[in-house]
Amino acid sequence: MLYTVQLSQVKTLPTPTMIIDITVQSSKPPWNIFAPTWEMVKDFKGGRISENQYTEQYMNLMRTRYKDNKEVFQQVIQIAMTGDVALACYCPPEAFCHRHLLKNIFMSIEPRLQYQREVIPPQSEQIALF
Numbered sequence: 520m521l522y523t524v525q526l527s528q529v530k531t532l533p534t535p536t537m538i539i540d541i542t543v544q545s546s547k548p549p550w551n552i553f554a555p556t557w558e559m560v561k562d563f564k565g566g567r568i569s570e571n572q573y574t575e576q577y578m579n580l581m582r583t584r585y586k587d588n589k590e591v592f593q594q595v596i597q598i599a600m601t602g603d604v605a606l607a608c609y610c611p612p613e614a615f616c617h618r619h620l621l622k623n624i625f626m627s628i629e630p631r632l633q634y635q636r637e638v639i640p641p642q643s644e645q646i647a648l649f
């Protein structure tokens with residue numbers, strides 16, 4: 520099963536689920552190939568590029584990274600086919616986030632993949648963020 524998750528919510532996933540941090544800030548090799556670039560993140564947060572532009576840049580980046588690292592993509596797919604793996608980022612579940620774009624990429628590489636939708640945490644937890 521393939522999951523997406525907010526890093527602060529990984530405890531809500533079944534154990535054992537392999538957590539793959541795909542953030543530019545804290546991802547580790549070999550999984551850091553799934554992270555965007557700092558430039559993209561800064562441009563997006565600074566309002567210099569739109570969600571659509573970010574999506575386009577991320578998809579182009581992943582096409583390049585896939586060509587060079589097919590085995591890393593396949594490794595994630597293999598784990599998701601036989602066990603549980605989650606693509607994790609800091610963004611809340613309802614936010615625009617590259618983990619959803621990456622999930623779609625995996626689903627198009629391997630259409631037999633099963634994806635478990637993210638649970639939106641109760642309202643009180645979201646309010647507590649502010």
Ligand SMILES: [Zn+2]
Nearest residue numbers: 608610616617
């Ligand atoms: Zn994110």
